Amino acid sequence: MADAALWIMVVVLLVVIVLLMQLLKRILVAATSIPPKIDAIAGVAAAASKDLDAVAVLLTTQGYIKSIRASVLDYGGSLDAALPDY
Amino acid sequence: MEIQVFIIIVLTAIIIAELAGYLILTIVQLFKINAGLSVVLPLVGQIVAKTNPVNPVVDDINAQLVVTRDALENLMLKKAGPDSAGLVESLFPGEGAKFLRRVGRSGKVVNVGTVYTRGVGILAGLGRGAPIGVAHAKGAAVRDAQYSTTEVAKLYPAPPDRRDPTQNIPKAPVIGKDPVHSPYEPTSTPGTRTRDAQGRKVEESAPPPAPTGSTESSSAPAAEEKPAAPTQSEPPSAAPARMSAKGSRPWER
Numbered sequence: 001m002a003d004a005a006l007w008i009m010v011v012v013l014l015v016v017i018v019l020l021m022q023l024l025k026r027i028l029v030a031a032t033s034i035p036p037k038i039d040a041i042a043g044v045a046a047a048a049s050k051d052l053d054a055v056a057v058l059l060t061t062q063g064y065i066k067s068i069r070a071s072v073l074d075y076g077g078s079l080d081a082a083l084p085d086y
Numbered sequence: 087m088e089i090q091v092f093i094i095i096v097l098t099a100i101i102i103a104e105l106a107g108y109l110i111l112t113i114v115q116l117f118k119i120n121a122g123l124s125v126v127l128p129l130v131g132q133i134v135a136k137t138n139p140v141n142p143v144v145d146d147i148n149a150q151l152v153v154t155r156d157a158l159e160n161l162m163l164k165k166a167g168p169d170s171a172g173l174v175e176s177l178f179p180g181e182g183a184k185f186l187r188r189v190g191r192s193g194k195v196v197n198v199g200t201v202y203t204r205g206v207g208i209l210a211g212l213g214r215g216a217p218i219g220v221a222h223a224k225g226a227a228v229r230d231a232q233y234s235t236t237e238v239a240k241l242y243p244a245p246p247d248r249r250d251p252t253q254n255i256p257k258a259p260v261i262g263k264d265p266v267h268s269p270y271e272p273t274s275t276p277g278t279r280t281r282d283a284q285g286r287k288v289e290e291s292a293p294p295p296a297p298t299g300s301t302e303s304s305s306a307p308a309a310e311e312k313p314a315a316p317t318q319s320e321p322p323s324a325a326p327a328r329m330s331a332k333g334s335r336p337w338e339r
Contacts, residue, residue, distance in 0.1 A: 006090030013097035020101060024108030031115035038122030045129035052136035058143045062150075069150045076161045086167030 159189055172198035 162170045170189075175182025175197045182195035282288055 003088075003090065006088070006094065010090060010093050010097065013094060013101065017097060017101055017104065021104055021108075024104065024112075028108055028111050028115070031112050031119070035115065035118040035122050038119060038126060042122060042126045042129060045126055045133060049129050049132040049136065052133060055136050055140055058140065058147075062143050062147055065147045065150045069154045072154050073157055076157050080161055080164065083165050085164050086169075 156188075159185065163189060168193070169196075169198055171195045 159170075162173065166173055171182040171186045171191075171193075172195060174185045175195050179197075182197070186192060186195060279288055
């Protein structure tokens, strides 16, 4: 009876080894796949950060838009005075 | 020691070694992840910092553009009236209805460029002499006496026999007696002049002469109070509200 119990324990340990190896292998594969993606994200983030340097030009655009608005409104005022109403 | 016990001990050692090996490898990968994230996070912070002022600037630009658009749309409404949406539709298909919604009006959008040949409606609204004003006075003549009909023909589609079949230009529509969008509408009241033929201001109390169809009969309003009708033998009066200068010119006196 004691021998049978020991053999059963051996079989259980063998099954545990196989299952544990599978699970740990999957965890390791998942963990291994993360660093390359992080490196890729770092590259994209660096490029995006560099591209966003042009955002400062928006302030210039804002000034241009203000001057264009003033010019268009002046032009509209002139048209208003020059053309007859409907 | 029994063989089963030995096997159990070996298997337990294998399990422990397996656990230790995989966990160590996993920890190494986690360290790499940590290092990678420490590189990424400052870059993300830079992106956030650089995009932070975008929203207010873009909002301000949008506000400026909306003010400009509203001003131009109001100007168009003021100048073109109910044809505004049709004009917008002729230039930007699909925008006429949006234009009407923006200005708070409703109705059917008639594409002016479809009802009329493109540009003709605008020129008709501006008047016959409009093309002359587009060029400098000292420049070349806009209205060419020799080829003026060619220029006009460019505005209107060619007849079918002279039309380029590849361009698929539609025929000019027949507007009919009562055009919906004709810029020429009959007036219900007689016209008034603020100045006479000599450039003098006409008093508002002077009623305009009745449209008899003859300019010869137009005379001073003061003369209408007289019982006798004016005759052609009478000298022309220089009173205001004359609709014609005929008879008052120096060579006609």
